[in-house]
Structure formats: C-alpha cells, structure tokens
Amino acid sequence: MPEFILRRVLYSLVTLFILSGTIFLIVRLTGDPVALMAEASARPEDLARVRHQWGLDRSWPVQYVTFMQNALQGELGKSFNYRMPVSELYFQRLPNSLTLGLAATLISLLIGIPAGIISAVKVNTAWDNVAKGVALLGLSIPGFWLGLVLILVFSVWLRWLPTSGAGDWRHVVMPALALGWYFAASMLRLTRSSMLEVLGSEYIKLARLKGLPDFVVIAMHAFKNALIPVFTLAGVNMVVMINAAVIIEVIFAWPGIGRLLYEGIFQRDFPLVQGVVIMAGFMIIGINLVVDILYAFIDPRIRLTR
Amino acid sequence: MATIPADTRFASRRTATGRLRTVVKAAREAPLAAVVILGGLILVALLADLIAPYDPTTPVKGAEMFAPPFWMEGGSLAMPLGTDFQSRDILSRLIYGARVSLFVGLMGTLVAGSIGTALGILSGYVGGWVDQIIMRVTDAWLALPAIVFAIFLAALLGPSMWNIIIILGLVYWTRYARVIRGEVLTLRERDFVKLAEIAGASKLRVIKKHILPNVMNTATVLASLTVGVVIIAEASLSFLGVGVPPPQPAWGLMLSEARPTLMAGQWWLTVFPGVCILLIVLATQLFGDWLRVRLDPQLRNL
Numbered sequence: 001m002p003e004f005i006l007r008r009v010l011y012s013l014v015t016l017f018i019l020s021g022t023i024f025l026i027v028r029l030t031g032d033p034v035a036l037m038a039e040a041s042a043r044p045e046d047l048a049r050v051r052h053q054w055g056l057d058r059s060w061p062v063q064y065v066t067f068m069q070n071a072l073q074g075e076l077g078k079s080f081n082y083r084m085p086v087s088e089l090y091f092q093r094l095p096n097s098l099t100l101g102l103a104a105t106l107i108s109l110l111i112g113i114p115a116g117i118i119s120a121v122k123v124n125t126a127w128d129n130v131a132k133g134v135a136l137l138g139l140s141i142p143g144f145w146l147g148l149v150l151i152l153v154f155s156v157w158l159r160w161l162p163t164s165g166a167g168d169w170r171h172v173v174m175p176a177l178a179l180g181w182y183f184a185a186s187m188l189r190l191t192r193s194s195m196l197e198v199l200g201s202e203y204i205k206l207a208r209l210k211g212l213p214d215f216v217v218i219a220m221h222a223f224k225n226a227l228i229p230v231f232t233l234a235g236v237n238m239v240v241m242i243n244a245a246v247i248i249e250v251i252f253a254w255p256g257i258g259r260l261l262y263e264g265i266f267q268r269d270f271p272l273v274q275g276v277v278i279m280a281g282f283m284i285i286g287i288n289l290v291v292d293i294l295y296a297f298i299d300p301r302i303r304l305t306r
Numbered sequence: 307m308a309t310i311p312a313d314t315r316f317a318s319r320r321t322a323t324g325r326l327r328t329v330v331k332a333a334r335e336a337p338l339a340a341v342v343i344l345g346g347l348i349l350v351a352l353l354a355d356l357i358a359p360y361d362p363t364t365p366v367k368g369a370e371m372f373a374p375p376f377w378m379e380g381g382s383l384a385m386p387l388g389t390d391f392q393s394r395d396i397l398s399r400l401i402y403g404a405r406v407s408l409f410v411g412l413m414g415t416l417v418a419g420s421i422g423t424a425l426g427i428l429s430g431y432v433g434g435w436v437d438q439i440i441m442r443v444t445d446a447w448l449a450l451p452a453i454v455f456a457i458f459l460a461a462l463l464g465p466s467m468w469n470i471i472i473i474l475g476l477v478y479w480t481r482y483a484r485v486i487r488g489e490v491l492t493l494r495e496r497d498f499v500k501l502a503e504i505a506g507a508s509k510l511r512v513i514k515k516h517i518l519p520n521v522m523n524t525a526t527v528l529a530s531l532t533v534g535v536v537i538i539a540e541a542s543l544s545f546l547g548v549g550v551p552p553p554q555p556a557w558g559l560m561l562s563e564a565r566p567t568l569m570a571g572q573w574w575l576t577v578f579p580g581v582c583i584l585l586i587v588l589a590t591q592l593f594g595d596w597l598r599v600r601l602d603p604q605l606r607n608l
Contacts, residue, residue, distance in 0.1 A: 011445070016449075020441055026459065136591055139587070140584055142544060144542060152568055156568065244453050244454055277458050284451070
C-alpha cells in the first residue's frame with residue numbers, strides 16, 4: 001500500500017510538472033505581455049523597465065524555476081491589473097465558487113440519482129425511456145443557454161429570482177441549475193448502469209430468493225453498493241464545476257474564480273490568468289489522487305495492478 | 307470433376323451495387339429524427355447562399371431594429387424571425403450560422419481525431435518511454451477542464467475561425483489517445499500483426515496496413531460523439547467573445563449579442579439560436595449513439 005501511494009503521488013507530481021510547464025510555455029510563446037498591455041505610444045525604455053520589474057527579461061528556464069518555487073509556496077505572482085498578489089485575489093473569490101459548485105453538485109445528485117434508480121429498476125419501460133431522454137437533453141442543451149432561458153422565465157417574466165450577483169439563496173438557484181444540469185445527466189447515466197450491474201449480481205438474487213420485498217432489496221441492498229462510484233464521480237465533478245463555471249459565472253455575474261479568469265483575459269492580466277488556470281490543474285490532479293487512493297483502500301485489486 | 311461452389315455469402319460487399327445496398331440498408335436503420343435534422347441542417351448550410359433571404363452581416367434596408375417574429379404584433383413576413391440590434395435578418399443569420407457551427411464542429415473533430423488517433427497508435431504500438439511520455443502528457447491535458455483550457459488558448463491566440471478549430475482540436479484529442487491506445491495494445495498481440503512483423507514488414511507498414519484500419523471504427527464512433535461537444539464549445543467561446551469574431555453569424559455570438567435585450571423581454575433573439583444549437587447537438591448525439599451500437603459493441607458502455 002505505501003508503495004502504491006508513493007507511485008500515485010509521483011505520477012501526480014509528474015503530471016503537475018508537465019501541466020505547469022505547458023501553460024508557462026504557451027503564455028511565453030504567444031507574445032510579450034508588456035507590449036500587449038502597454039499603450040502604443042509607450043517608450044521602449046519604459047517597456048524595458050517594466051519588463052525588468054516583472055522579471056520578464058530573464059531566460060525562460062530561470063523564469064520557470066522562480067515561478068514554480070513561488071507557486072509551491074502558494075505564491076502565484078502579482079496581478080498586473082489589480083497590483084496585488086494573485087493568490088489573494090484567488091482566495092477572495094474561491095468561497096463563492098465553492099458555494100456554487102456545492103449547490104450545483106446537490107442539484108445534479110437530486111436529479112441524477114432518483115432518475116437513475118427509477119430507470120434501472122424499471123429498465124426498458126416508459127420510465128426508462130423518459131430518463132434516457134432527460135440524459136440526452138442534459139448533454140445536448142448548452143448550460144449557458146439554459147442559464148439565459150432561466151433568466152428569461154424566472155427573472156424577466158415571472159420576476160421571482162434576481163438576475164445576477166451573489167447574496168442569499170435566491171441568487172444561487174439559477175446558476176446552480178444551469179451548471180449542474182449537464183452533470184445531472186452524467187450522474188443519471190452512471191447511477192443507471194451501476195444499479196443495473198448490482199441488481200444483476202448474486203447477492204441481490206439471493207436477497208430476492210429469500211423473499212425480501214422489492215423495496216427492501218432495492219433500498220437496503222442494492223442502493224448502498226451502487227452509489228459508491230456515483231458519489232466518487234460527484235466528488236470529482238464538484239471540483240470540475242468549481243473550476244469550469246466560467247461562462248455561467250459570467251452570465252450571472254457571480255463573483256467566483258471563473259469570472260476572475262474572464263476578467264483576467266480581457267484585461268490581458270497574464271499572471272492572473274496563468275495563476276487561475278494552474279490552480280484548476282492543481283485541484284483536479286489533487287482530487288484524482290485522493291480518489292485513486294481511496295479506491296485502493298476499498299478495493300485491494302486496484303493496488304496490485306499498475 | 308467436382309467444382310467447389312464459390313462462397314457467395316460475402317460477395318455482395320465486393321461489388322458496387324452490393325456496397326450501395328449495404329449503405330442503403332444502414333441508412334434505413336439509422337434513427338430517423340437524427341438523420342432528418344442533421345441532413346436538413348447540412349443541406350441548409352451548403353445551400354445558405356441560395357435560401358437565405360438577406361445577407362447575414364449587413365442591415366436589411368428600411369428594416370427596424372429588434373423587429374419581432376412575424377406572428378407577433380409588429381412583425382412581418384419579410385423578416386419571418388425578426389431582426390437583431392443592427393436590423394439584420396435573424397433567419398438569414400441562423401442559416402449562415404449553421405455553416406459556421408457545422409464547419410467548426412467537423413473540422414475541430416477532425417483535428418482532435420487526427421492528433422488523438424496518431425498519438426494513441428504511437429503510444430500503444432511503440433510502447434516503452436514513448437508510451438510513458440504520451441500518457442503523462444494526456445494526463446496533464448485531462449487535468450484541466452476542457453473549456454478552461456480552450457478559453458485560455460483562445461484568449462492568447464486571438465479570435466478567428468481557424469484559431470478556434472485548431473484550439474478545439476488541441477483540447478479534445480485526449481479521449482481518442484486513451485481509447486485507441488488501449489485498442490492498439492490488444493491488436494499488437496493478435497496473430498495477423500505478429501505474422502506481418504515476422505514477415506519483415508516495417509513498423510510503419512504494420513501501422514498503415516494492419517493497425518490503422520482496425521481502429522478506424524472506434525475513431526469514427528468517438529468522432530461522432532465529439533462533434534456535439536465541439537459545437538457547444540465553439541458556441542461558448544463565441545459567446546464569451548474569444549471565439550468566432552463579429553460580424554460573422556455564429557450562433558454563440560448571436561446569443562451574446564442578444565444578452566442586453568434579454569431583460570427587455572425580447573426572447574426570440576435568445577431562444578432561436580439556442581434551439582438551433584440544441585437541435586444540432588441532439589441530432590449528433592442520437593446519431594453517435596446509433597453508430598456506436600452498430601460499429602463497435604465494445605463501446606456500448608462508454
């Protein structure tokens with residue numbers, strides 16, 4: 001087991017190294033941030049001075065090493081635009097993204113799990129077809145368009161919910177639904193296939209042979225085991241939603257890290273953009289590592305395979 | 307002297323009419339809704355110049371801004387779906403938008419599929435440290451949410467249709483690489499590959515003659531399921547202002563231009579482009595699901 005954990009951690013570090021190196025390289029390859037930021041009339045001496053100030057006149061490997069050293073200490077550089085550390089900006093916004101991600105995860109579970117279970121228990125009936133239709137729509141309706149339609153219906157026509165900003169629970173409902181919609185479909189599919197697998201297994205057959213009522217078999221025996229992979233995916237999805245909600249946060253003016261990334265892009269604030277993107281990679285590599293190790297604890301077979 | 311009768315079971319596939327018959331048979335089994343929607347949209351995209359009533363990028367002369375669809379008060383049949391903030395005809399923009407969406411969707415998928423298939427074959431067939439490097443890079447790519455990665459690249463490269471195609475190709479190749487590598491790992495051990503190697507075929511020849519044809523089905527299925535994802539990604543990028551630049555009639559761009567009017571209740575500007583995206587993605591998903599079951603039983607649980 002220690003060997004397994006060590007190997008996983010090592011893999012994660014390699015992944016992180018490649019990812020940060022790629023991002024670093026892409027940013028450096030696509031142009032001089034100082035020239036992009038400055039006004040056209042700026043004098044060359046001033047540009048050179050700014051470049052020196054930001055450390056951009058040093059060689060790329062040196063810049064990368066400094067960057068990684070700082071990043072590992074939780075220091076992501078200084079935002080061009082806000083004139084303050086990127087990490088400070090990031091952690092100011094993170095709680096909002098966590099709230100939204102958590103709410104969207106709850107919505108995706110509340111839609112996905114019941115629908116998936118009904119679909120699996122009543123497999124190949126009208127219910128199953130309805131659930132399949134919902135799953136298909138989940139993948140086909142763009143989340144951001146769903147957000148716009150929600151605004152139209154609930155804010156403009158019915159005037160029930162505020163259109164944008166953060167505040168009480170009413171601000172969270174629409175962005176969480178728009179964000180969680182797509183993931184609800186993947187929850188539904190996984191719950192259905194996982195339930196079907198468990199329902200076909202020997203111990204469920206035994207439970208049925210014992211004469212236990214359907215409800216007990218499904219709710220007490222099948223449900224628990226079928227939900228292990230579902231909750232694992234929910235955890236991974238939540239981390240993805242926290243980081244990938246850019247367009248939803250823009251539509252609803254939700255002050256999270258997605259919107260911070262968007263602002264950074266339009267202000268050509270490249271330390272900010274770089275920082276937010278690398279933090280996303282950090283979090284997702286982290287959750288994948290945790291999931292891998294947890295699974296190895298649950299299922300010894302995984303430890304033995306490479 | 308007895309003659310051995312020719313085996314006619316597979317003969318039909320080898321003649322032109324036989325092949326045509328298989329294609330027709332396959333087409334008849336395809337899901338009707340998906341074929342109708344996809345075929346219709348492809349036709350609309352191809353014939354946009356003929357069927358669009360107005361130029362999609364210039365205002366209609368004498369038309370008002372924000373004219374509603376024809377069935378509402380103030381609408382007219384001359385502009386059946388109304389006009390936008392520059393008094394351009396919405397129907398014409400939607401028609402040309404199909405062209406943008408399909409083109410970016412198909413080309414982006416082609417780029418992603420080519421990169422992913424090439425790397426997957428390389429990784430699976432060559433193995434060793436090449437495999438290690440490619441798989442670690444794939445892991446690193448998968449660690450970023452696709453849309454964040456795409457926005458990041460789009461912001462740095464600047465908005466243009468070809469940039470978007472390349473970016474989406476660079477973002478979405480990972481799934482191909484993983485799945486195809488797995489497939490190649492088993493193909494590599496099969497007798498016909500081993501025999502070709504023993505017969506002295508070069509690695510390149512084995513890949514071209516034996517590996518590639520055998521992973522094409524999988525690649526096709528993956529491609530059919532990627533198109534919809536790429537179309538939504540393009541719409542998202544265009545909506546955020548880092549995708550297809552104005553005044554081109556991209557559906558995502560139309561949605562972004564409609565945002566200020568949403569509060570005023572001018573719903574048609576938001577609803578129509580969205581329904582177009584929904585229909586096209588729904589159709590590709592249905593078609594992809596069907597193709598998956600037909601071409602590759604192993605992928606049924608994907």
